[in-house]
Amino acid sequence: MATIKRPYDLEDFRKATESASGGERIIIEIDGVKAAIVPVEDVEYMEALEDAEDLRDAMKAMEDLSDTIPMEDVMKEYALI
Secondary structure, rough: OEEEEEOHHHHHHHHHHHHHHOOOOOEEEEEEEEEEEOOHHHHHHHHHHHHHHHHHHHHHHHHOOOOEEEEEEHHOOOOOO
16 A cells, blocks of 8 residues: 655646556545545445445344334324324
8 A cells, every 4th residue: 555645746646546446545645634545446345335234234123123103103292193
């Protein structure tokens, strides 16, 4: 993983994006703030992991519905029906 400190021109960014498209991860640091340029495949993989985690959490929540309130009761309580 390469680190570019304070890239000054577009050529530095061009090289970084070219490297990322080849699978390399690049860290850019400007005034102590770090950001990354990563391959698209890395982003897609992370999104898939997040989606799987969301699905797992939703499935777990659906397993225990004992403390839920029926929608009709909520609507009656707030005079919506």
